[in-house]
Amino acid sequence: MDTIIIGGGQSGLAAARTLLDAGLVPVILEAGDHATGSWPHYYDSLTLFSPARFSSLPGMPFPGDPDHYPHRDEAVDYLQRYADDLQVEIRTRTRVTSVEVDDAGGFIVHTANGDQLPTAGVVAASGSFANPYVPVLPGQEGFTGHLLHVADYRTPKQYAGQRVVVVGAGNSAVQVGYELAEVATVTLATHQPVQFLPQRIGGQDIHHWLTTTGFDDLPPEWLAQIADGTLVMDTGRYQGALESGLINRRPMFTAFDGDRVIWSDGTSESVDAVIFATGYRPQLDYLEPLGALDAGLPKHVGGISVTTPGLVYVGLEFQRSFSSNTLRGVSRDATYVTAPLAAHVRKAFAAFGG
Structure with missing residues (x-):
């Protein structure tokens, strides 16, 4: 596989789109039943703080009045249609347990289903909703x-x-x-x-x-x-x-x-x-074997791993900007990390004897 994207929410879908545009063929691994990320699990009344005109991923405008503030369920429907339109392989109910480096400069992605999937590049786009942060107080x-x-x-x-x-x-x-x-x-x-x-x-x-x-x-x-x-x-x-x-x-x-x-x-x-309501921490335990984390947080610059060539991130809070993990901003970060990832997949180092 050219690239495995871990996580099928808005970050994973945005990454898939930019990788396709770069001529790569990604495969998305999603732990849940659908490629809609954490949106179905938010509280019932959740409404986006950004109007529909500012809540789209590339290639598919958010439906409805551009000035209305979409409800949670509208976001779920939008992401499902976006996933269906992408025409990439999305393996749902596939939880990644660990990622290891292989002898060829790529990776082996292990899943809870027992699969061992070789890939040249990895996009960690698993979000943080499954890792809520709760401070511990006396008593x-x-x-x-x-x-x-x-x-x-x-x-x-x-x-x-x-x-x-x-x-x-x-x-x-x-x-x-x-x-x-x-x-x-x-x-x-x-x-x-x-x-x-x-x-x-x-x-x-x-x-x-x-x-x-x-x-x-x-x-x-x-x-x-x-x-x-x-x-x-x-x-x-x-x-x-x-x-x-x-x-x-x-x-x-x-x-x-x-x-x-x-x-x-x-x-x-x-x-x-x-x-x-104290936020979340990145859900990246599966990267521990790579040594890519520091106290559970990724070592990166702008979403590009500083420890592991071929590993990039999409959807981290403040990854590169105020809007990094939002519908309107995640695609800019995906675009930013795609060029170096594509170079790695195409073995750019080999041209110089690396």
């Missing part, structure tokens, strides 16, 4: 309430009338906290105050300005100097909910104690549920 194991990560949250119905703490200051935390506040008493527990970014500026959605100004292409190293935290896109309703008291915000609690949380001021409060 956490003994907490008697309901504790979960937002990856396991679906609907507010089961929390009606309850006292709920949502941990996090990002888009998911605020969106989930807002909808829970309709049926429950909700507090956002954050280390810093929530920072809002207007959804519309000058009559245009913020994504118009992110793309036309080039902000989407700024490298993470520059972004770190102009933004000191997570920004929540908001039409005004989320900020209004905090200002009106519909949602309460408090500094992050320090510990659990039975059915209670201990707040930073030393007071304690009984709560029914704590939902961590």
